Amino acid sequence: MKRYLGVSIVLLCLLFLLPLATVVTHVVRREAAEEPAAKEETKIELLPPGxxxxxxxxxxxxxxxxxTMTMGEYLQGVVRAEMPASFEQQALCAQAVAARTYTLYKMASGGNHGDLADICTDHTCCQAYLDKETATKNWGDNAENYEAKVENAVSLTDGQTILYDGVPVLAVFHSSSAGQTKKSGEVWTSDLPYLQSVSSPEGEGVPNYYSRVEFTFAEFKKLFMAAYPEADLSGRVSGWFGERKVSGDGNVDSVTVGGVSVRGTQMxxxxxxxxxxxxxEIQDGKIVFFVTGYGHGVGMSQYGAQQMAKDGSGWKDIITHYYTGVTVAVYIPEAMS
Incomplete structure (x- = not known):
């Protein structure tokens, strides 16, 4: 635990609470990779759209x-928003494939908007989206190259979709795992065959990979009792915590607090x-959480994809690593073909 203690408390300001709905199709998005420091890149040729x-x-x-926009135009906006454009081209390509597949999955399953729309730009519901003008302002001197990489990621993977039994999968992703992704059943209610636990080479320099969050005893009690009023948080604080179940990938499946068994996702x-x-741990009159990684941990780790790309893997290798037993092929919805 000592290796975590040097992490700045300013991480508290960066925490983002993603509602973990029991309906799997509503999760994901704003746990995307955080932008690392910008670097200079040689000029990149812009390829024609797919x-x-x-x-x-x-x-x-x-x-x-x-x-109304083409699938390609929409995907460019998603890739701009969901993965740092400074990432390797093959990692960005993998992101484009995941975003395309997720969109097609939502369309096939009816999505969240009925007859109104196929998808939305609300990251708490569907996928984040960033228009070209805003991204250009954000990227500064790197804007031309970054935009070329984003558009190329969509063009180079034109129509390519992750399929299981011939249909698009729920292609969820997250920023970084703790060296091993999680099965969907560990985090949500459904254990999907293509969302299994796999190794993830997160690499060096993942922003805020280790985080530390602390609460006074009173703060902890107030927050926990609001969610579980039946819990018994009386007596010595060391007695508040009971059995803890952890999976092989380090995920906290459940922990007993005040006599109540609570899933790790709820904690x-x-x-x-x-x-x-x-x-x-209990330290200096406070309850301290030492946390590894960022996100729900299911599906593709974006920093894992980045490291795989740095090591020479192509986008298809990245996709088939993180999504178990899938095939990748060009796919157009029947209604559009």
Missing amino acids: ETDGSYTIRVLKGDKVE RTIFSLRSTTFET
């Missing part, structure tokens, strides 16, 4: 308005932890 992604349009709900929600891979 024909498949440009062959049909989708309805995108942006705020309270529905905008993460209650205390705004960055992941469910955590340990707890």
Whole structure:
């Protein structure tokens, strides 16, 4: 645990609480990779847009308005928002494939917007989206190259979709795992065959990979009792904590607090932890969580994808590593073909 103690308390300001709904299709997004320091890149040639992604349009709900755009145009906005454009080209390609697949999955399953739209730009519901103009301002001097990489990621993977039994999968992703991804059943209610636990080479320099969150006894008690009023948090604080169940990948499946067995996902929600891979200690009159990674840990790790790309893996190798037993092929919804 000592290796964690040097991490700045300012991490508290960076914590983001993602609602972990029991409906799997509503999760993901804003646990995407955080932008590392920018680096200079040689000029990148912009490739022509792909024909498949440009062959049909989708309805995108942006705020309270529905905008019609090609699949390719939409995916560019998603990749801009969901993965740092400074990442390796093959990692960005993998992100484009995951985003395309997730979109097609939502369309096939009816999505969340009925007849109004196919997908939205609300990251708490579907996928984040960033328009070219805003991204250009954010990227500064690197804007031209970054935009080329993003558009190329979509063009180079034109129409390529992750399939299981011939249909698009729930292609979820997260920022960084604790060296091993999690099975979907560990985090949500459904254990999907293509969302299994696999190794993840996170690499060096992942921002805020280790985080430390602390609460006074009173703060901890107030937060926990609000969620579980039946819990008994009387007596010595050391007696509040009971059995702890941890999976082989380090994920906290459940922990008993005040006589109540609570899933690790619920502990993460209650205390705004960055992941469910955590340990707890009592130090200097406070309850301290030591957390590894960022995100729900299911599906593709973005920093793992980045490290695989740095090591020479292509986007398809990255995809088939993180999504178990899948095939990758060009896919167009029947309604659009």
